[in-house]
Amino acid sequence: MILRRGLAIVLFAALFVPEASLSAQTAAAAQDSAVEPQGANNASSTATKEDGGYLLHVNVKLVNVFTNVTDSTGAIVGGLTKEDFFVTEDGRPQRIAVFERQSELPLNLVLAIDTSGSVHKDLPLEQDAARKFVHALLRGQDQISLLEFATDVRQVVPFTNQANRIDRGLASLRGGPATALYDAIYLASENLARQTASGRPGRKVLVLVTDGGDTANTVTYAEALEKALRGEVMVYSIIDVPIEASAGRDTGGEHALITLAEQTGGKYFYANTGGLDKAFAQVSEDLRTQYLLGYYPANQPPGLDFHRIRVSVPRAAQDAFDIRYRTGYYADTQATN
Template sequence: MAIRPNRLALAAFSVGLALILGLAPRVTAQEDKPLRLDVKLVSLFVNVTDQKGAIIGGLTKDDFKITEDGRPQTIQVFERQSEMPLNLTLAIDTSSSTYKDRYIEQQAAKKFVGALIRSQDQMNVLQFATYVTELTGFTNSVSKIDHGLDGLRGAGGTALYDAIYLGSQALGKKDGRKVLVLVSDGGDTVKGTTYPEALEQALRNEVMIYSIIDVPIEASPGRDIGGEHALITLSEQTGGKHFYIDAGGLDKAFAQVSDDLRTQYMIGYYPHNQEPGRPFHRIDITIPRASAEAFNIRHKTGYYADPQKARD
């Protein structure tokens, strides 16, 4: 008995053979198209002040020069006093050493929130002592944030680096500017997240850290200089800033943070001519027309290009 070939099978075989031999014109046309790579825009929020701390406004894109790992980059995006939405985590130290300042922290923080938060902004509130606790999820409701601040409680140790790690992770899921404001007397006394892990998490999630350092007695021999230095360095590395609570109190420190956030330049570029194999790319921004001593330029020091490894 003769087997009659199936017409559908023959048609499928013919199409497959044409594809293998490169006879299908549509496939060939697609293969001729240039390969496009999705290069991520690197966004930088930059503050420029003079030697007395006064804000420098009126700069243009042409005033700035950017290098990545020493290689010049082309600025593609430039905005002054960016109106980009602000995502902010307010993390307050409620360990035993800060107990006496609890009420002052609550009231000053409420004033800060009321003056800063706009309809397009989002804020959450964390407290950290031995553990890190979220008091308010991300919201633009001032009343909800105030209610969370009324719940400040705590005692025991200081999980500072845990607060930075967890706060940065939460901010990393948001779009727009990401800012972590820390209120602490410095020093991490809980065995958990390390300083390098906290800093890496902030940089990976593009978080700027603003440290408000509460030092009751500046000349006290019991001051945790190491903790203060860590807060200062974290702020510098991420493009934020540190403030001491001085004669103006916490109200003044919060006002300085608010002013700083409202006077930033947003600069963006698409990296090119990168050195392959680098997990971390270091960024430098200069204003060539000015002398090296004329301006203070603050921005994050770089970014991670490699995927993050899971933490044990």
């Protein structure tokens, strides 16, 4: 729509302002170079006077899609090239303009730990595993924040690059009787969006450690999911369930965590399969082996609130690969973030 509006401006100038001119090559160059990958959230057009004519500058929004590919055994598929991937938006093919085999972009990560009564027995294990995870993952360009959620959500440590601050925060977790899970997702997504809006580049990641139950009833699941999608937050759910045969097991909550991870391009893990240490290690590995696919949306149908993304590897047999990525983005969010 922006390009069409820009074209109308050019045609108007050509008809009514004889000295105005704009070459097709200049317009194409503006589209290709006006936006850098980390400035991927704005769409605008401006006209400036130059040498007696008018030059139209077009900034087209870049959509970043972080993608993980595994085979039928769950092993990571490396070595794919840009030509191996095919991306569509709302069913319309898109040209991949940015490609990285292993994204080295900084991480903006919120670690949110459930400290409610239902998981209190595992809190020492969660603290120890989370501490190892932070020390193994944190690089010089990364920022991590610590949240705990029980009856309320509390930011224990704001975004920092110092692992020892997270250590002290983990030691101070205090807990409560209820579980404000969806509040935690909502607030963490809001904090991550604010982090990048302030000029901090990189991936936005939320790692949840919880049994999946939500008993606070303040924010709904739908609201939490929408907030995560609008913030372009990848959610990783580490599900710490009681004994599987337990009558108190919240399978509905587990399903919500699984769906949340799938919709945002993250992943879910069960802590009782190999323990919390293994689950955290899998999250770390997943974040280090992501492909970055970036494209400038083309041929968008008008009037859509949510644009759906699909990524495939055409040369692979059907169901040969498990390809994970966010399912789409909200149009108004992409235009204003």
